[in-house]
Amino acid sequence: MPRQRKDIFDALTADHDRHRSLLKTLGNGNTASDKRMALFEELTRELKGHAAAEEQALYSVILAKPEMTDKARHSVAEHKEIDDLLNHLATVDIATKEWSRKFAELSDEYIHHIDEEEEELFPDASDVLTEADEVHMRVVFERRKKVEKAQAEITPEVEPEK
Numbered sequence: 260m261p262r263q264r265k266d267i268f269d270a271l272t273a274d275h276d277r278h279r280s281l282l283k284t285l286g287n288g289n290t291a292s293d294k295r296m297a298l299f300e301e302l303t304r305e306l307k308g309h310a311a312a313e314e315q316a317l318y319s320v321i322l323a324k325p326e327m328t329d330k331a332r333h334s335v336a337e338h339k340e341i342d343d344l345l346n347h348l349a350t351v352d353i354a355t356k357e358w359s360r361k362f363a364e365l366s367d368e369y370i371h372h373i374d375e376e377e378e379e380l381f382p383d384a385s386d387v388l389t390e391a392d393e394v395h396m397r398v399v400f401e402r403r404k405k406v407e408k409a410q411a412e413i414t415p416e417v418e419p420e421k
């Protein structure tokens with residue numbers, strides 16, 4: 260659905276499209292290991308920076324709306340799972356099959372997450388927000404994304420099995 264204004268949802272969706280294309284390039288086995296390493300570091304900073312800024316600009320507000328609490332909580336829990344997968348992936352040698360297998364898992368999980376945001380969560384959130392909220396949130400998102408992305412780190416770590 261074409262939108263006439265510039266709001267948080269346009270900014271988030273434009274980021275998601277960049278992420279989809281980064282994931283596609285990284286999933287292509289023909290890219291050399293050193294290039295993939297640089298792309299993986301960029302992907303890690305992008306996804307961590309995006310999720311943190313998204314939580315600060317959007318999720319913090321919709322978590323407080325009773326009709327959105329469950330859905331928002333589910334989505335924020337997925338951010339943590341994606342973080343764990345990125346950190347796990349950083350412990351694995353990028354030239355191995357194990358890396359490719361783990362990367363495919365991350366990619367599937369992330370695509371599922373952003374499809375769900377775009378198809379379900381954003382439209383529902385839009386119903387409980389005003390246009391002014393949505394425009395203001397974009398400003399917060401863009402400001403925070405810059406800071407969070409710059410501060411995001413590659414932290415190799417394997418979560419203990421639960």
Ligand SMILES: [Fe+2]
Nearest residue numbers: 310313338376
């Ligand atoms: Fe998200």
Ligand SMILES: [Fe+2]
Nearest residue numbers: 271313373376
């Ligand atoms: Fe997102």
